[in-house]
Amino acid sequence: YQARRTAMGYALYAGSLDEDCTRRLTLMGELRRAITNDELRLYCQPKVDMASGRVCGAEALVRWQHPQAGLVSPGEFIKLAERAGLITPLTHWVLEAGFCQAYAWQESGLDRPLSINLSAQDLHDPSLLDRIRGLFATWGNRPELIQFELTESALMDDPAGALETLSRLKQMDVELFIDDYGTGYSSLSYLQKLPVDAIKIDQSFVMSMVASDDSAIIVRSTIELGHNLDLRVVAEGVENEAIWERLATLGCDTAQGYFIGMPIQAGEFSDWETHSRWRL
Numbered sequence: 185y186q187a188r189r190t191a192m193g194y195a196l197y198a199g200s201l202d203e204d205c206t207r208r209l210t211l212m213g214e215l216r217r218a219i220t221n222d223e224l225r226l227y228c229q230p231k232v233d234m235a236s237g238r239v240c241g242a243e244a245l246v247r248w249q250h251p252q253a254g255l256v257s258p259g260e261f262i263k264l265a266e267r268a269g270l271i272t273p274l275t276h277w278v279l280e281a282g283f284c285q286a287y288a289w290q291e292s293g294l295d296r297p298l299s300i301n302l303s304a305q306d307l308h309d310p311s312l313l314d315r316i317r318g319l320f321a322t323w324g325n326r327p328e329l330i331q332f333e334l335t336e337s338a339l340m341d342d343p344a345g346a347l348e349t350l351s352r353l354k355q356m357d358v359e360l361f362i363d364d365y366g367t368g369y370s371s372l373s374y375l376q377k378l379p380v381d382a383i384k385i386d387q388s389f390v391m392s393m394v395a396s397d398d399s400a401i402i403v404r405s406t407i408e409l410g411h412n413l414d415l416r417v418v419a420e421g422v423e424n425e426a427i428w429e430r431l432a433t434l435g436c437d438t439a440q441g442y443f444i445g446m447p448i449q450a451g452e453f454s455d456w457e458t459h460s461r462w463r464l
């Protein structure tokens with residue numbers, strides 16, 4: 185048991201372990217089992233078109249239903265998965281679950297795209313593209329039902345590799361998003377070369393845009409930049425109506441955040457939608 189051994193080794197070396205670190209090491213050891221044991225859960229969060237106020241898609245956000253620890257958030261285990269070399273099987277699980285969900289919605293008359301997060305390491309997974317092609321073949325080739333999000337910092341880790349993978353994904357006619365935009369220091373010339381359709385402004389700027397002039401300026405100029413490059417602009421972290429109003433004034437295209445809806449179990453999404461003011 186790798187993590188336990190590591191934990192003991194570290195404990196010997198450091199003398200003691202704080203609770204946080206122990207938890208992380210334990211989780212890391214259990215993550216492999218979680219993926220094969222069906223402990224992952226697909227949650228979805230709505231995206232709303234600001235002009236019409238209608239749901240225009242959803243983002244797949246994975247959670248881990250841990251038998252003892254309860255629901256663990258991806259903030260806690262995605263980085264662990266990357267470090268433990270487990271991001272490939274995790275992404276594969278999310279792809280399977282996500283395709284299945286997007287096509288189930290479509291069957292039930294809800295024609296909405298589901299966007300799936302890819303991590304930096306997925307760009308080096310030689311089986312990724314064939315796997316995605318295979319899923320499209322299995323489910324009936326509807327590229328408009330699936331989108332992919334890649335963080336700006338993942339793009340900047342390996343700009344050439346990212347460009348290559350994004351171009352191949354684009355050849356499948358899926359829409360591509362740059363996630364957490366504003367935190368990864370990409371250059372305008374690189375951004376221009378990428379075959380992406382939209383940028384998602386990082387929630388740290390959006391959440392604070394009413395209280396902080398600096399954040400408001402970053403949000404405004406990102407929307408302008410996006411539109412000048414012919415990209416749609418999504419704001420994440422829309423937590424209240426004041427933020428929504430400001431974004432609407434600035435011409436932001438799409439909003440996502442607690443003001444609209446929390447991430448919920450994929451299976452409960454249609455129900456949520458039927459009772460929400462954002463219904464299609």
Ligand code: C2E
Pocket residue numbers: 229244245246257258259262275278301302303333363364387420421422423440441442443447
């Ligand atoms: P992200 O892709 O930028 O997703 C947005 C995160 O912000 C989600 O956190 C979401 O629950 C949270 N959020 C949404 N609206 C609000 C809001 O109004 N206020 C605040 N404070 N937060 C909001 P979550 O689900 O914990 O996911 C965290 C990150 O983990 C994601 O950030 C994404 O980078 C990563 N992640 C999640 N699922 C996957 C996955 O399947 N694969 C990979 N590679 N990464 C994933």
Ligand code: MG
Pocket residue numbers: 243301333363
């Ligand atoms: Mg995302």
Ligand code: MG
Pocket residue numbers: 363364384386387420
């Ligand atoms: Mg994001």
Ligand code: MG
Pocket residue numbers: 364386387
């Ligand atoms: Mg984020």
